[in-house]
Amino acid sequence: MAAPLICPQTAPAPALFSVRGLRLSFPDTAHKPLFAPAPRIEVLKGLDLDLPRGQITGIVGESGSGKSTLGRVLVRLLRPDAGQVLLNGQDIATLDEAALRPLRRNLQMIFQDPMSSLNPRHKIWRIVAAPLARYANDTSTRNASAARRDQALRALERVGLDPSFGERYPHELSGGQRQRVGIARAIALEPEFILADEIVSGLDVSSQAQVLSLLKSLAQEMNLTIAFISHDLSVIRHLCDNVIVLNRGEILENGPVEQVFAAPQSDITRLLLDAIPLPELDDKWFD
Amino acid sequence: MTMSSTLNIQNLTVSLRSGLPLLRQVNLTLEPGEVRALVGESGAGKSMIGKAVLGTLPPATRVTRGQIFLRGQALDHLNAAQRRHCVAQSAALIPQDPLTALNPVRRIAPQITDPLTRIHGWSAERAQTRALELLDRVEIRDPARVMRSYPHELSGGMRQRILIAAAFAPSPPLIVADEPTTALDVTVQKQILKLIRELQKEVGTAVLFVTHDMGVVAKISQKVSVLFQGRVMEDSTTEAIFSNPTHPYTRALIAATPSYADPARSFSPVPPELIAQMKSKIAQEEIL
């Protein structure tokens, strides 16, 4: 569990996701005139990016940078206004829900708040088994449901949770354990891609380190492509192969972490790095 | 432990009604003009200390042991009204969540000036002048306009600045800052930390700074209390904590904090054996 989170140098890999000219806007209800439609705020302003297969790409930015919106477009919880989202060469930007359904087993997500992302009325094993049941061909025979339960319990074991957790409810677990359940649910279908949206920001440092090293080792074992959204550049430096820095819906940096952290292109990135309080004494930090 | 300490907490034990202790015999002192960080993970009781001082403990809890001296005055010798008055006179709070800490239906101005006129007996003009002065000091442009605004018209960072201005306005001897930057972006966090540090030096206020972030501890404080399950594991200067931490838990907390500047260092979770060991030690002491 305490495996070091050092990123090995990897050769450029073909992209799982290729995003071109991605635009998205939301209606600005705060400034809606009384008798006219609300003006629209552009959240993503024409993004081009690639997510290399089998690698972890960090997406970082301050609140309002559009990082979560970008993530939700990748798993198509949101539909973009314009642009292409190519998954293995297929444009999924405009597919409807029925066309997306067979693709979804490959596009999983781990959420920021493990409490609200786990249905409080369902037992843990049911939460993990639910996606399995939806993609199973043999529906509702007793054997099949027992098999899915076993599969769910195996996924729990894989994230370091004893199968006895299967019979519990989400509120009976600690924050770190809940986030492991979130990971178990995401990997149960053995997807190609996982979106991890601020998955450690609500956790204590000790569980944070555990969850991150778990994610890292699962990514290697299962050859996962991961988009890791975070506001914490230190975490991204430790976990990710590549990093994309977003600011107000535009890409400031895009490249391997070593390169971006050693020589950031943008002043804003440098400001972001300087603002991080590192756990070491530094009298000149405020100057 | 002199009478000149701004805050002196001795053997403070706070428990739930069911008997479960949230703080276990906490000792700490805060000298005038000093910043002490209270650091620990969730459930360590770090916020409870501030709440015990300010008299805002949740209804299901009570102080079962120990004493709190605020500027030499033993708080538990006072009745409820005297205590409220004494605390309001000498202490202020910078809360965690700037979005809920301001009353959404009132303008900013009275929310800053009310305590000044009501508790500190200032005239309305003096309170108004001071509020404008402080808003200017926390780098809010056009303070007069902001004073007339409602909270929802302002950003989270602006609201946290206003709360800081409100806390420092009466130049209180003590400020409890309860995770004041947790909800903010890092760039805003740095500005806010800088403001707190500067104002604290100007006004000479002592600050009890609650945080879970060892990085923030390193930057803002001179003294540190490291808490685990309501017990102080290590009480030392910030310098000593980072150059030569004595308690293994302190070392583990620092090791678990990632640093982009040091990617070669593996950042590792707090070892479960250490946590189990500390828990059993606390349980043993509880029996004795």
Place this chain on the structure above:
Amino acid sequence: MADVSLQTTPRVRSGRRNLRLWLPLAWITTLGLAALFAPLIAPHDPLYQDLFLERLPPFFMSGTEPGYWLGTDSLGRDVLSRVIYGTRIALCVSLIAATATCLVGSTLGLLAGYFGGWWDRVISRLIEIWMAFPPVLFAVLLVAVMGTGLTSVIVAIALIDWTRFARVIRAETMVQAQMDYVDSAQIGGARRLTTLVSEILPNVLPSIVALLMLEMGIAVIVEAILSFVNLSLSSDVATWGSMIAEGRNAIHFAWWVLLFPLIALFLTVLSFSQLGEGLKQRFDPVLQ
């Protein structure tokens, strides 16, 4: 810290909560048995008039006749027997009308709250228009058009009160629809309707049950009101409402004719609402 206090409060309250569940349940079971076995339990025919025995007082007063425990009304009919037979109408109306109301209102509320868009616009406007009608007038008109009788009463209640469910369930559904577990179901390949039924519905169900119980109480009252203004059932059927209406004329010298059906009505309505809250807490794994 909040976690700790949340875990302990229900334990403190569990005793009271159980009483809240079992007392109403006992009363409603009693009513159910009384309704089922009315011909066996009732000491007299509820419709048999004996003008020689008019306005007999209940058993604890002087001048009673043996066998007439709660006295007789101005036509010499046994009050106890009429209350027992009235239970049949009260429970029948409350069960059928409340269930129908619940099904209509909750379904519309779930659809509006989850699908939003046109669903929400149409259903919300419908609710607003519906609620602009004065309900009692609406009921009186409906029964006047459809003619008196049990069916009209039930239809009237369902048509008037579905908005109560639709409004509350719509709001709760909208809150639940914002939760990440709903997105998570979609990520997991669930169809929209599946998500609504298997993810959201279980979370809204405790509220639906509480409202259903409340509605059962309200249905009893509405039936009584309609009986009171003679728009419910023909006067040769004993109902609590018609008993109260008739007892009103003799309130100064035969108050028991009015009092006993009123007590039955009061206890029943109270029981339903308490049962609703009790059930809501009982079947909520989060509150446990």
